[in-house]
Amino acid sequence: MSGHKLLLSELKLWTSGRSRWRGRLHAGFSGRGKFFSSYSPKVCIVGSGPAGFYTAQHLIKTRQDVQVDIYERLPVPFGLVRFGVAPDHPEVKNVINTFTQTAKNSRCSFYGNVNVGKDVSVSELQQSYHAVVLSYGAEGNRSIGVPGENLAGVYSAKDFVGWYNGLPSCRELSPDLSCETAVILGQGNVALDVARILLSPVDILQKTDITQPALEALAESLVRRVLIVGRRGPMQVACTVKEVREMVNLPRTKPEMMAADFEGVKEAIKDLPRSRKRLTELMLKTALEMPGEVEQGRRSQASRIWGFRFFRSPVEVLADPDHNRVAGIRLAVNKLEGSGDGARAVLTGEVEDVTCGLVISSIGYKSLPIDPLVPFDSRKAIVPNSIGRVEQATGLYCSGWLKTGPTGVIATTMNNSFDTARTLMEDMDSGALDVSAAKPGSQSISALLEKKGVKAVTFSDWEKIDNVEMSRGEASGKPREKLLTVEEMLQVARK
Known part of the structure; x- marks a missing residue:
């Protein structure tokens, strides 16, 4: 069957008997001109620090059909690599190059300026994705x-x-x-x-x-x-x-x-x-x-x-x-x-x-609860889990400090995030996680955010911020001069 006919047959299958999904003909497009089956497993990751990106990297590398969306509260990605690593340790920040490769993969999308727990709930994410991975770190003292x-x-x-x-x-x-x-x-x-x-x-x-x-x-x-x-x-x-x-x-x-x-x-x-x-x-x-x-x-x-x-x-x-x-x-x-x-x-x-x-x-540092429906151990300040599977919550996973507590260096987080990704894929393969039904993914979340007047920052928007910061740094003999307010970041992103 030709690619064109295959596409048409998939769209017919999609609309047949599924009137509630009508109008969703672009669901399989990545935004980069590539088409994916509407039945590809859709995974959303909350948090774009090392844990979030390493989880995404392993999922994308290991499964050729998975689509990953990363949601981040700030307009800029990379979490503690940007905001935690000491300024005089630039070599530690080199992992940003790897994370950028992941973000630019045709099966990965970044949505900054989206506050999960406020702009969108975890249960709304669960309705739109086959799996949700919480990787939002530890921002409490x-x-x-x-x-x-x-x-x-x-x-x-x-x-x-x-x-x-x-x-x-x-x-x-x-x-x-x-x-x-x-x-x-x-x-x-x-x-x-x-x-x-x-x-x-x-x-x-x-x-x-x-x-x-x-x-x-x-x-x-x-x-x-x-x-x-x-x-x-x-x-x-x-x-x-x-x-x-x-x-x-x-x-x-x-x-x-x-x-x-x-x-x-x-x-x-x-x-x-x-x-x-x-x-x-x-x-x-x-x-x-x-x-x-x-x-x-x-x-x-x-x-x-x-x-x-x-x-x-x-x-x-x-x-x-x-x-x-x-x-x-x-x-x-x-x-x-x-x-x-x-x-x-x-x-x-x-x-x-x-x-x-x-x-x-x-x-x-300590993690904070994100949503009343997500189990949380306030004594240990983690989401209770077994190798990344959130206890008594099918389809919900966690990685990074939210999973283990604030321990180790970036390499520790990498291994712990890879473990969560492996757990998630095992559940897909075993049928413990049902990926057979179509899920709307980012399309339904984008519509929901639009209703609330929330405009997400894409990775290409972040690259505008990145370029401005690098130019400002170059002018003063520094690697970068960061924008210090969300307002400034959004202003540059939306130019």
Whole structure:
């Protein structure tokens, strides 16, 4: 049968006995001049960060008939790769090239500026698609849970990172950097990113895609000392050796550690796994060994200081005499019970006060519920699932931090998203997920959004934003200068 006749027969089959779908003759077109059978499995992904794109990539690569639509609340894609990765880590952002290839695949469509849960419900998506994958990440903050955490001068790392990376919702943050000492609670990679940005010479930062307002604020910053506080010890620290090495080598900056924090560590080091051993050796060397002549010379020129403080937990954020803003933090001194990753921090009853004018809480992100009908475990802050299948919700899946909690690096998210994609395809193949009936996909969602006056941003619209940002960056010697408001983004997208 010729392609033309096949097309006609498919359209006849489509309209025959299905009057409710009349007028839907363009359903099988991708918008790029290619026709797909109306019976192709249609999958929608909520969230365009690494989890969303890796899930889409694996589905498209593995099944030649699947069509994937990605919905994103912001007009711009890439989630934490754009808004979470440190500006001085451009190599980590190279995954955007892979995501762009996926977005430009003829079986993939991007719909930005669509707020799922508000503009469209999850059940409306389920009616329009064979499967819905929730990959919207973790945009909530974990509370410190101590008195004084709401004082001016206390910020979450998520918001602070969003501020210097151009997340529209954090644009007004305007942190006060007029103090000498900053305390960061938490010792993961994000905590070290924040410490490094606070202490980096501005001549390094101005060659990155850090936002102009953040660059100007950091140029005027009086912060000269950053303490990175953790409740457990050096052998439980959550960051990687790369991040610590960057702190050790940061120009015009020197480390300041407490030798007492490393008691017994040298003896225990031989039993550690290789990556943990390398990290602990680097910290030991930094804390206890006399540096060589060159390093001594470098440190003598340093005007800024950073250091880990182990075995400490926040008890209270201390206010200034007017009770308006932070003036210090009270830390409980801990001891460890047990060993290795399972060691628990136990209070000793001792406390110490640290004078500081800035407290940044980097104790983890958390996912938030998107829709009352989607199961949600508020204690773990995840959607309860089995290898990505949402419990008691056929056709609903999840990937990324919503599935596992906020753990790991981008490669971890990639593997976890591939697992969800495999689970979904297994369900298609086994019949556990019925893909035999036609679904309207984006056409019915677009009609619904149109009624509500919501205009989606396509991937080619995003490319207009991308071009403007790159041009603006080039003019000031940066890789890009980000647009900082949704309004600006939409204005450029709709030109």
